[in-house]
Each structure stands twice: as structure tokens, then as C-alpha cells.
Amino acid sequence: MMALTGVAALGGLTAIAGTKKAPWWTDRGAHGSDPAWIEPPVDTIATPAPPSPTATATGTLPSRQEIISRYGTRTPHYWGLHPDSSWSTFPTDTSLTRNSACLTFDACSDSSGYDERLINTLREHHIPATLFVNQRWATTHRQEFESLVADPLFEIGNHGTNHRPLSVSGRSAYGIAGTKDVAEVYDEIAGMHTWMATNYDLRPRFFRPGTAHADNVATQVSRAMGEWIVMFSVNGDSGATASANQVYQQFLLLRPGGILLAHFNRPGSGTAAGVERALPALTARGLRFRRLDHVLPAATSPEQPPRW
Numbered sequence: 001m002m003a004l005t006g007v008a009a010l011g012g013l014t015a016i017a018g019t020k021k022a023p024w025w026t027d028r029g030a031h032g033s034d035p036a037w038i039e040p041p042v043d044t045i046a047t048p049a050p051p052s053p054t055a056t057a058t059g060t061l062p063s064r065q066e067i068i069s070r071y072g073t074r075t076p077h078y079w080g081l082h083p084d085s086s087w088s089t090f091p092t093d094t095s096l097t098r099n100s101a102c103l104t105f106d107a108c109s110d111s112s113g114y115d116e117r118l119i120n121t122l123r124e125h126h127i128p129a130t131l132f133v134n135q136r137w138a139t140t141h142r143q144e145f146e147s148l149v150a151d152p153l154f155e156i157g158n159h160g161t162n163h164r165p166l167s168v169s170g171r172s173a174y175g176i177a178g179t180k181d182v183a184e185v186y187d188e189i190a191g192m193h194t195w196m197a198t199n200y201d202l203r204p205r206f207f208r209p210g211t212a213h214a215d216n217v218a219t220q221v222s223r224a225m226g227e228w229i230v231m232f233s234v235n236g237d238s239g240a241t242a243s244a245n246q247v248y249q250q251f252l253l254l255r256p257g258g259i260l261l262a263h264f265n266r267p268g269s270g271t272a273a274g275v276e277r278a279l280p281a282l283t284a285r286g287l288r289f290r291r292l293d294h295v296l297p298a299a300t301s302p303e304q305p306p307r308w
Contacts, residue, residue, distance in 0.1 A: 061193060061225055064186050070224065071168070072182045076215035079171050083216040086229040090295045092257040097295045100288045101254050103129040104230065105264040106208065107137040108163050112265035114144045118272035119264060123153060125279050130230075130292040132159035132208040135192040137265060149200050155291040156202055158227055161191030163210035166218040166229075173213035185218045189225055206230045206292050212261065230292060236262035240269040247274025252281060259292075 082088050092098050105118070122129055131154050138145040148154050165171060165178035166185055172178050179185045189207055196202040207227040209218070219229045234254050237247050240263040247262070247270050254260050262271055 061190055064183065064190070067186050067221055067224060068182050071217055071221050074168070074182075074217045074220070076168055076217045078216045079167065079213065081212055082231055083214050083219045083229070085216065085219040085223055086214065086231050087292075087296060088231045088233045088259060089257045090259065090292075097257070097290070099256050099286055100290045100295060101256060101258045101260065101282075102292055102295060103127065103236075103260050103262070103289055104132060104157070104208070104232065104292065105129055105262050106132045106134075106159055107141075107265040108134050108159065108210065108263065109136055109265070112137065113267045114141050115264045115267040115269070115272055116144075117267065118275055119148070121272060121276050121279070123151070125283075126153070127279060127289050128153050128155075128291045128294075129289070130155040130157050130206065131264065132157040132206075132230075133192075134159040134163045134210070135161045135195055136163065138192075138195070146200075149202065155206075155293050156196065156204060157206040157208060157230070157292070158189065158192050158196070158204040159208050160188050160210050161195075162188060164188050165211045166209035166214035166222070168215060168217045168221075171213070171215065173211040176211055178213065179218070182217070182221060185221050186225070189222055189227060193225070193227070206296070208261075228296065230259065230296075232261035233258045234260040236260045237269065237271045237274070239263065240266035240271055242270055242274070244270035244273035244277070247271050248277045251275065251278035254282060254287065256287065 078084065090097065090102070092100065103122075107114075121127075131148055133145065133148075133156055137159075149156060160166075163176075164184075165173040165176060166188060167178035167180070168182050168185055170178060170180035179188050188209070193204060196204060204227060207222050207229050208231070209229065212231055214222075214229055222229050234250060236242075236250050238250075242250065251260065251274065262275070263269070264271070
């Protein structure tokens with residue numbers, strides 16, 4: 001049994017006693033064919049309620065010093081892909097979210113490209129998606145970024161200022177150094193948030209850290225700054241290293257309530273071809289696609305996981 005679909009390709013996660021893990025896939029469903037969701041055992045240690053956001057209704061962030069004073073002395077008890085107060089799935093108990101899933105695509109760094117074929121595929125099929133964009137990519141690909149901002153099909157999420165794992169203690173992931181303290185966590189979130197607000201009047205509601213790694217204190221900081229951390233339940237393209245057929249097979253594992261992670265900054269990868277093949281199969285099943293802001297209302301909490 002694997003921790004989450006495709007996680008082995010992204011890397012392991014480390015959990016310390018007292019943490020809660022996201023739902024994971026079994027290898028076979030109840031009828032021996034399709035994979036099925038199950039809930040893992042959950043520790044009996046109570047999970048603290050997520051902090052109330054201190055960002056204002058207009059999107060103004062709390063000050064750096066306020067966040068340092070509030071969270072600077074807290075010690076994390078989890079490091080990995082699914083920390084407390086983050087989303088990897090969403091509830092499907094409303095008419096809007098029933099039979100729905102979310103596609104999310106990341107653009108990670110300035111040295112990468114723009115997968116126009118993938119974006120055009122989403123547009124041609126009228127598939128909404130949430131795009132997590134790093135500031136370095138956005139400033140290097142300004143024209144492409146602006147076309148995405150102008151397209152109502154897409155929601156723009158915050159993928160950080162420098163694409164760093166989100167740690168308050170200097171943890172790393174895949175050889176990429178994480179933020180070393182609460183001040184650097186603040187800077188990683190606030191830099192891109194402020195850039196989008198200043199230049200495009202955008203105030204992202206969702207944040208995905210570089211490498212999709214965070215600790216539980218960093219997720220509290222992000223929430224206090226007005227942005228939920230969103231991870232994933234299905235790893236769609238293994239960091240844009242998967243073949244087109246592997247991408248296709250991973251996409252077919254998506255179920256209602258699932259959040260899929262893939263990338264749109266590697267035009268030479270197999271992602272676009274895999275997506276082109278997978279979308280008709282998924283829609284034929286009756287699966288509907290939503291942006292994150294359509295299925296994760298601001299008042300809801302990931303501390304109340306969906307019932308599968």
C-alpha cells in the first residue's frame with residue numbers, strides 16, 4: 001500500500017507522532033478493479049484548530065513582525081507532503097462538488113518553459129484549473145502569465161517567491177533548501193502575494209510550497225496570512241518526468257474529491273500528451289472539474305476530512 005498515488009516518485013514524507021495523514025489509495029477497489037479511497041488510522045492526539053486568518057478582507061497581509069511574534073517560538077512536529085491545516089482532498093457533499101475533482105498545475109522556476117500545448121488543451125476542452133505560479137517563473141514569462149491571469153478558466157495560486165520548501169527549521173526536500181525560520185516562511189509567501197496584488201490586483205487564496213513540502217507551523221503561518229496550503233491526492237506527472245502513458249495512467253486514478261498535481265512549465269515532457277488522452281476518459285466517467293476556489297470555501301476547514 002502506498003502513502004498516496006504517485007508519492008514514491010515525488011519523494012517520501014516524514015511524520016512524527018501525533019500527526020494526521022491524508023486519505024490514500026488502496027491498490028484495488030472493493031470490486032477488485034478500480035482503486036478506492038480509504039481513511040488511514042488517525043492518532044488520538046487532538047489536532048489544534050487552524051489559526052484564524054489575520055489578513056484583512058481587502059487582502060492586506062499581517063506584518064512580518066506580527067507573524068514572527070505569534071509563531072516564532074513554535075516547534076513543528078511534522079515535515080512532509082500532508083501537514084495539518086492543509087488540503088489534499090475536498091468534501092463532495094454538495095451539488096456543486098459532487099462528482100467533482102480539481103486539476104492543479106505548477107510553474108516552478110525561471111529556467112523552465114511554458115507548456116502551451118497543455119494550456120491550449122485545457123482551453124479547448126473548457127477545463128477549469130488552478131495554476132500555482134512561482135514569482136521567478138511569472139517575471140520571466142510575463143506575457144504568458146498575463147494571458148493566464150486574463151482567462152477566467154484559470155485561478156492563479158501562490159507557488160512562492162523562490163520555490164522553497166516551507167520550513168521553520170531549515171528542512172530540505174530533494175536537495176532544495178527550505179526556509180530556515182518563520183521570517184523566511186513569511187517572505188516566501190508574501191513576496192509573490194504582494195507582487196500579484198500590486199501588479200494584477202490578485203490576492204491568492206491558496207499556496208503550494210516548492211517541492212510540496214511543509215511543516216505544520218509553516219501551514220499555520222500561511223493560513224494566518226490568508227492562504228490555505230494545498231497539496232495533492234494524485235501525483236499526475238512526477239515533477240514533469242513521467243511519460244505520456246504514465247501521465248495518462250495517473251490521471252485515471254483521479255476520483256471525486258481528489259486534487260491532482262502536475263506541471264505546465266515543462267513543454268518537452270509527457271504531461272500534455274497524457275492529459276490530452278486522459279481528459280476524454282475522465283469526462284466520460286461523469287467527472288467534473290472545478291477550480292479550488294469553487295470547492296474550498298473560505299469558512300471550511302481541512303481538519304474535518306470528507307467521508308468517503
